[in-house]
Amino acid sequence: MAEPSTSSSLFPQTRWTLVHLLNSPDSRTADIALEQLCRAYHRPLYVYARGLGLSRPDAEDLVQSLFARLLAQESFKTLQQQKGRMRSWIVRVFLNEMSHWKQRQLAQKRGGKNGLITLDFSEAERLLTDVALTQSDPARACDLAQAIELWRELLPHLREKYRLRDRQELFTALEPALLGGWPADGPGQKIIAEQIGTTALRLKAHLVRLREQARLHFSDLAREKLDPAISEEEVAHLWGLLTR
Template sequence: MQGAENGQFPSTQWTLISRLHSRDEEVSRRALDELCEQYHYPLYCYIRRRGLDHHDAQDVLHDFLAKLIRLEAFKSADEDKGRLRGFLSTALSRYVATWHASNKHHAKDISIDEEMDLAAAEQRFQRERFSDEETPERLFERKWAHELIRHVLRRLKRDYVSRGKEPLFDALRPVLLDGGSLRGHDHETMAAGLGMKPGALRVALSRLLDDFRDMLRAEVAQTVENEEEIDDEISRLMQAFSRK
């Protein structure tokens, strides 16, 4: 497979779902590490919103991720064909529902790094503002969207830094997050600060938006069953992202 020699698995050929199902243990483990790193916080939010305190949520998430590491949860994935977001939400919901009270006080072998990650997640969770009507499922969807956008923005910034365009990215990032329009922004001052003409700034913004859309589509493509679902999934996630 092209690109496999350097350990990279092109998203155009291998989606995250297919890599999780791979018979190659190294491929599936890398995909799982990617999933856990990117979506750890939405999973934690879901559990906490189900009414569990931090310590119980820590135990549940540890056990659930351990189940994922053994790939047991994906044995039933074919029964829930579609989007990875939906599959994980359903799998976690089932896991929480069957989590026995006797498990609450069993000591867990949790690594120091994992404890630090969960402590950071709890601190972040405590800063959140939730509406009374926000269900665990809607919160999970919203945080999934937030983490996806954060991930795409980090990738996009690295790309612009590598091309020596970090100041341009930093200046246009608020515009991107504000819907991609310069309306309401002092674009003339912005352009002057970058040593550009307003027209050139508009062209640069258009290219940034194209780059963002391309990266977003590539990321979403890894979490859906087929290409036809990409646009609908992006629409759903953008709606979730815009929720306060």
């Protein structure tokens, strides 16, 4: 599979490149690649596990157990050979691992080669708090967590682009309405436009353009962080969870 073009992307390193690096004869390079892949997925999977009713320690153990098993079985290399979709593949493997985990009740906790990967779940727990306020479906919560993580990584890059163009004030004005409508408890569009020296009509046009840019870069980032083969339908689903 050819790697997707990243000419319009803010994020040049692709996840598929990391998958290729798992075959590196340099074990350190392969370990680093695997660690980065694990970090891209462990927090949303943790949210998934917590949403299914697992306690914090059990959810941590389950996710650690998953990546330990993937490492031991070199499953990412199998994925590369099959050229499957990484995001859906990892979720499927996670659910399978959870089934086995329930049967053995973590008889061997965090064993094997798992020591090569140290995952921090404190941020995952904070992410769970953001998601749990609005989601009752664990699978949907997992997707929302993934979307939030992508957005949190994308937002500073968008902000920096406007700073480099000396448009920080405009970005600050538009940011609260970027994923939805103008906040009901904030100043109206006309007042905001006057504050930055423009008209409400031009402010609306700026917002439309910024949303288009954000959506484009979100799609790029989803391919680079989650799965280079992710479909537009899946990207639209993740984006829609943010903008509802």
